[in-house]
Amino acid sequence: MTERWAYLGPEGTFTEQAAELLSRRAPGPVERRPAPTVPAALRAVRDGSVGAAVVALESSVEGSVPVTQDELIHGEPLLITAEAHVPVTFDLLVRPGTELSAVTAVGAHPHGLAQVRSWLEGQLPGARAVVCESNAAAAAAVAAGDLDAAAAAPVAAVTYGLVAAAADIGERHDAVTRFVLLRRPGPVPAPTGNDITSMVLSVDNHPGSLLAVLTEFASRGINLTRLESRPTRSRMGEYVFTVDADGHLTDPAMADVLVALRRRSALWRFLGSYARQDGRGEPLPGFATGSAYREARDAVRRWQLGDFS
């Protein structure tokens, strides 16, 4: 049975590439539907009109994508069930026949413009930067003749019938964007042995609070791979932290950290456990493995029953 997924459109974006990549790992066939905005894509998941949505979470260059972060933090809860890493390269797309020297205006999303600013200043010093809703929207505007050129994903050339007047014009040639597949809360994917657990921490504005929370991870040998702050939106100086940690909800050490964070009212939200796609996580130290937990818990339980044999 075909499942429908929403993704941030239009067609021809890095997000569509990610959706395509993620759908190959889906158990059944997937029908992809572009959504006009990230909130619209997530609304479709929440109201059940699609089974899942693919959205960008963070970029190795620009940092986290605020709208996605804010939806995950403040919106109706969703779970991350998979991730995909897509290399981000920018081509300067023009209509066939347009000379590079004829380009007077280049459109892109502000993130895209930030990426190609240096190239434009060097190669097209006179060209004007035009802010667009997305890089693909810029490509569409080029196709429609409203704009000379777009800085966009190579895939957009195919979608919009454009050609590359210059290739790989971004500042960073190893830039990567991380996309996630979001679903309504339910069973988390089974552990693979190389998983990430994501969560949002809420740390009160008291000296040492963040230290205490990070200590809960460190004392259980759990490695953090991402820690990003976001304002709580209620008061300047109050933050929540989006955290990625090595391990899975069913690992005793991870479950133990989650219990400790929840006891401290520091766990704003659990965001899911899912297979890591970029390399391997840190192995747990000996004192934090599942068997160390089991052996120690059995021993203390026996002591509680008066059995010290």
Added chain:
Amino acid sequence: MTERWAYLGPEGTFTEQAAELLSRRAPGPVERRPAPTVPAALRAVRDGSVGAAVVALESSVEGSVPVTQDELIHGEPLLITAEAHVPVTFDLLVRPGTELSAVTAVGAHPHGLAQVRSWLEGQLPGARAVVCESNAAAAAAVAAGDLDAAAAAPVAAVTYGLVAAAADIGERHDAVTRFVLLRRPGPVPAPTGNDITSMVLSVDNHPGSLLAVLTEFASRGINLTRLESRPTRSRMGEYVFTVDADGHLTDPAMADVLVALRRRSALWRFLGSYARQDGRGEPLPGFATGSAYREARDAVRRWQLGDFS
């Protein structure tokens, strides 16, 4: 002698309000010049064409302003020498005579659009959101007849000859933006007894590194009021942290923390000490005051000389 300051223009923005506020605390007269972008404003400081620049650093709703953060982190070094907090309210600005019901498109910077999205969905469900370079640019477009309405600062109505079709339409009614005055590196402002020290920390990707760095602050009784992560731009999962702490570069406890961070290669950059404008910082605990430092250092120095009297 008049000093020239750059600020992110155009006229009629919250930034201009902040520049006006900051110039009242300046020692002499100030001439304000709008700059087209944050990088342009900062370039003017760096090349000496202006003495200082006023730019937004963070918003209580949207979090930090990426371009300012990235300039402070990665650009040629500048120092924060003052801050100002400006309440952020949005009016729906139209040309005199325009009816609210006639509005079909509303322009603003993406941050502004995010703020008024709920109001628009409720009051003008059919209106299209138009991404502009700034809220003031949207107001200018309204004045030029290119756009029906702009979500912008009340001050923009004066600048562009518009009127408010609706007032305070933002989601947050207590939203505040924090602006900073940036100068070329030089003498830091004298301590006032209620100061902030800002810096950028670089924490390597090793479990416990952030914990060790935060411990350097906590063990010297120094309170952190802001901790924001930014990607290093070199590798996914590597971050620097922009930190605000209570205290001044000339406080022994703060100087001691800076020495410790520098020894650990964790101090990416010192960003300045300057008077706090929103309430009071945490007082230092007894073991971290200037006199505690002086007494203890004198004692240990005497011991090193063999004097245990």
Added chain:
Amino acid sequence: MTERWAYLGPEGTFTEQAAELLSRRAPGPVERRPAPTVPAALRAVRDGSVGAAVVALESSVEGSVPVTQDELIHGEPLLITAEAHVPVTFDLLVRPGTELSAVTAVGAHPHGLAQVRSWLEGQLPGARAVVCESNAAAAAAVAAGDLDAAAAAPVAAVTYGLVAAAADIGERHDAVTRFVLLRRPGPVPAPTGNDITSMVLSVDNHPGSLLAVLTEFASRGINLTRLESRPTRSRMGEYVFTVDADGHLTDPAMADVLVALRRRSALWRFLGSYARQDGRGEPLPGFATGSAYREARDAVRRWQLGDFS
């Protein structure tokens, strides 16, 4: 049915006082039997010839009693099931008719001699200090005519037919000795709401190991009331630590600490949970109470089953 208890004799010691005190809290009648040494008293417990033994654990003046500590650390395991605090006062006991001025030698255990040294130097500067096996043994020697005087517990006067030539001659007038009731491992006493849990920690010789172990207590809000080091006897510079902590084996927070210590191979030995006799322990912080543990564990268990309702 009468239970037999061993105590460090002879009769007329502080230990007998403690045994009398503890037996009043016993569920049934107790028959007290003096043992010649602490190891002998404990051997009687281990081989089943008595049900329990009463021995001194520590003094507020002299610190821990090494032989008891070493038996608890290195001997066949025993559990502390109760404690008693006995004020320690010394009288100078002589045979009836002996003048103070006629005293030329005063006997006591080295601990007792240390306590009365100042008094002797001031009041009997010519008197010789004689090391005895115990203060009571010194009293017995006085009774037998082998010694002029003994520094001993007031109770010893009754036992040995002596009189006090001077009262309360110890250096510390508020000195207290803490005695414990030891049994073979078995069910621990039920929690009373004001309990101590004792244990021995083994901390390897690695910088930060003790810090990591103490962090396990602190992060679970558990207060330590005693931390004493003892050499491991295998290598200079290696220690075990005898620890008393507020709480009971059946408290989730305490059980959680014990599990963590055992996982770290830092729990050399659990020594028992029993009612505190000197004041009240620290209450657990909100994040470490039984209900905080139950609520958080239930939540995480539900998540593991895919239930996020």
Added chain:
Amino acid sequence: MTERWAYLGPEGTFTEQAAELLSRRAPGPVERRPAPTVPAALRAVRDGSVGAAVVALESSVEGSVPVTQDELIHGEPLLITAEAHVPVTFDLLVRPGTELSAVTAVGAHPHGLAQVRSWLEGQLPGARAVVCESNAAAAAAVAAGDLDAAAAAPVAAVTYGLVAAAADIGERHDAVTRFVLLRRPGPVPAPTGNDITSMVLSVDNHPGSLLAVLTEFASRGINLTRLESRPTRSRMGEYVFTVDADGHLTDPAMADVLVALRRRSALWRFLGSYARQDGRGEPLPGFATGSAYREARDAVRRWQLGDFS
């Protein structure tokens, strides 16, 4: 010019061996004088009748020597200026001609008796243990014909004209006692590159206090090699800690720790810096070396002067 040193006599003890060893490292000739007790030896230093005293500080088997610890903690201040490690072996010393089978009573200091208890139970099950002031005093009693045998240092045989009826009868064959040379406070010995700094810490009875103090060492990369608790003598449950750490008072990292401890009122007493005699201490991590301190302090001092070049 000859300097006089006191040591805990009588002659023929391990202490005399240590004194002999230490005097070989003295700059000039040394005349050794036995003192009857540790306090007497230290009184002679304090009143200037000798230049230094040699006393036992701790044993690898029995732990610290309480009287020495208490003098260092509570007595008029003295500094440790050197240490010596002496292997501790026990021989069973008898008068020439005495058969092992004829021995009915064996004398020694309680520490010595503890060491040979197992051997006596196995080889001389009928022999009585006799508590003496010191092992050498027991040997003297054997020489005087008041006792059959003494468990004492091999050197005592020479001093008292005895012979060994059995050699190396102690429980631990690798036992070592650590002796220290104590002087009145004055210039500390110059650093050798492999030094120990000793001190007494006073940690208030507040959860987390010891943790905070240990963190001061750990965050400066200073390795602790000894941490022993002693009661404060004022209240049960209050302790001071005798600490040995790798490094010298003139190392910036060590001086920095001492300043931090003194600021926290956690430094009860500095006890000296002196050359380590058993192996090498841990090298400082890169962030704690003298050059790391100098470079970082210079930088922060320049910033305070407005120099960011």
